[in-house]
Amino acid sequence: MGYDTQYDVIVCGGGTSGVAAAIASARNGAKTLLIEKTGILGGQMSLSGPPGFAYARLFNPQGKRDIGGLVEETYQRLLKSGHALPEWRSKIREKAGYTFSYVDPEWWVYLIFEMMEEEGVDLLLDTLVVGVTKEENTVNGIIVENANGRNEMKAKRVIDCTGEGYVAIQAGCETACVSRDIIQPHTLAFTVDGVDWDKLLTYIRTNPDQFSFKQLIFPYEGANTREEVEDMYRKCYDIKELGEIMGFYELRDMALKNGDWHPYSGAGFFLTPREGGHIQAHFQHSSQVDHALPTDAWDLTRCNIECRKQNMIAWRFFKNYVPGFEHAYITKTCTELRLREGPRIVGEYILTRDDVEACRQFEDTIGKTSFKAGGYHVAAMDTLAVCVDGKTDMAFPKDGGSYDIPYRCLIPKTIDNLLAAGKSVSTDRPAYLRYLHQTMVTGQAAGTAAALSVKKGVTPRELQKDIKELQDNLVAQGAILFETR
Structure with missing residues (x-):
């Protein structure tokens, strides 16, 4: 042929x-x-x-x-x-x-x-x-x-x-x-099914201050206030309205104190759609490794190994601390690192x-x-692995416009x-x-x-x-x- x-x-x-x-x-x-x-x-x-x-x-x-x-x-x-x-x-x-x-x-x-x-x-x-x-x-x-x-x-x-x-x-x-x-940290994501969304939403509605309002705010005049965003969390009965869930601050701090959380990123996940309106949780920021160049195979190998260790730490945190994850299970771990920079x-x-x-x-x-x-939004993701200064290494279009x-x-x-x-x-x-x-x-x-x-x-x-x-x-x-x- x-x-x-x-x-x-x-x-x-x-x-x-x-x-x-x-x-x-x-x-x-x-x-x-x-x-x-x-x-x-x-x-x-x-x-x-x-x-x-x-x-x-x-x-x-x-x-x-x-x-x-x-x-x-x-x-x-x-x-x-x-x-x-x-x-x-x-x-x-x-x-x-x-x-x-x-x-x-x-x-x-x-x-x-x-x-x-x-x-x-x-x-x-x-x-x-x-x-x-x-x-x-x-x-x-x-x-x-x-x-x-x-x-x-x-x-x-x-x-x-x-x-x-x-x-x-x-x-x-x-x-x-x-x-x-x-350089920005690279990540290895995994996806989870079996979440009790009603139970999780009950926790969210009663603890709106535990979630990152910064995820919804764009820094221009007329953008959302903290009060507006927290009010959205209080009234949320459909998980699809959120798109992503970042925060769990008190639970995360408790886990840190108990040695059950890693100090590399904030706690949260995105929502991933499936057929028939079904939703899964996709963990993108649960693991991250600093000081790794995507042009160095040894660095990439180290990232793959370390990110899997961090994934397991993050997963045990959600299973043991977060309402709604008691019977959840991992369905997929991505086969490639997300190379951020x-x-x-x-x-x-x-x-x-x-x-x-x-x-x-x-x-x-x-x-x-x-x-x-630009770079990784340190403030929004609440990461402790600081590789980017949000004030100098990121750019936001004025007035919420386009460029x-x-x-x-x-x-x-x-x-x-x-x-x-x-x-x-x-x-x-x-x-x-x-x-x-x-x-x-x-x-x-x-x-x-x-x-x-x-x-x-x-x-x-x-x-x-x-x-x-x-x-x-x-x-x-x-x-x-x-x-x-």
Whole structure:
């Protein structure tokens, strides 16, 4: 059996940015290959979590939608097929930093594989990209290793969607990354079923001060007050209204005193939807390991070992201290670490904290976003493993508005025919775009740009000269670029 080794566009990495890039590239007529190191697509939606959470940030705190495109398209398809819940738009959430639009993560993965087949994307799974081929500063292919051995594949355009900029680094791109001492902690999530939600909600309603109001507050004038949020907890009879539950302060402090809780993070979990409106608890912040670089395999190994130990500590705490968890059980532990921070390319433009806070618009915008940018929200998660200063390492858009992501952030400064999407796009640390909806926005833009540049016979860098064609194409795909709605 023969295999293709030449493509218009090769996308490296099958996470949320990679699947968006591959679909967009193929839709625009490019012969497209998507390569993934594991046997499953979806990244944070399937392997590392929190699954189903990409759809939590479609609106800015002013109540205007600023995320569309493939994020909205996949949500609507799952909603129609019964594998997503309608958007929850309570009054308290309209002022919040984000709202919730649940999807079932398992069915999201099935949908993505279906869309790959619909669009004619070739897949190469269980394959690691170990190098690139190039002439001077122009990338013209990649080197892979898999069950077939070590092989070279040619491409007119390569898109790095690895999340950690692995391909960009191999290509010789300049990158920026914080040191091991202050890098955000990586986590290993697990999911739980069998929770008695009525019993837990009774505890929440009678102890509203025990939960993190900061999770719902966006720091701009007119945002929720502590009293408003606590009143929401007092009146909550439907677990789906919460989306996430963070706090349990008195119980956690009691467990700390008894030696039954680890001093690495706050106590809480997200809600994960399942078929038929069923809800599970997904623990994303129960474990975390500091001082680990995603470019060091020894560090990643240490993280995997230590996070599992911390998961067991967290699980015993919930089983023994938290009402409603007495008969709950673990159904799944994620197979990959959620790598919160890693290398970012130095691109044609570096998105900055000032850009985010000013809700800056750019002539070469390829999408909008509004959720806080940058690092780990230390205050909100109440972590004791302090790696990020919330005052200096995070950026919040003014007045709860939206800001633009410029196309130039996807283009490495000195390397041609390579695009980046996802977490490794060009930003400073406070403007770091690591959230799932942001990675899909940049992925869709990168895939579209790669295909258009091939069609026009120009480099992705040269495509900037006719940015309107790229923008028109993205708008036709449902992306929101110029006006929130």
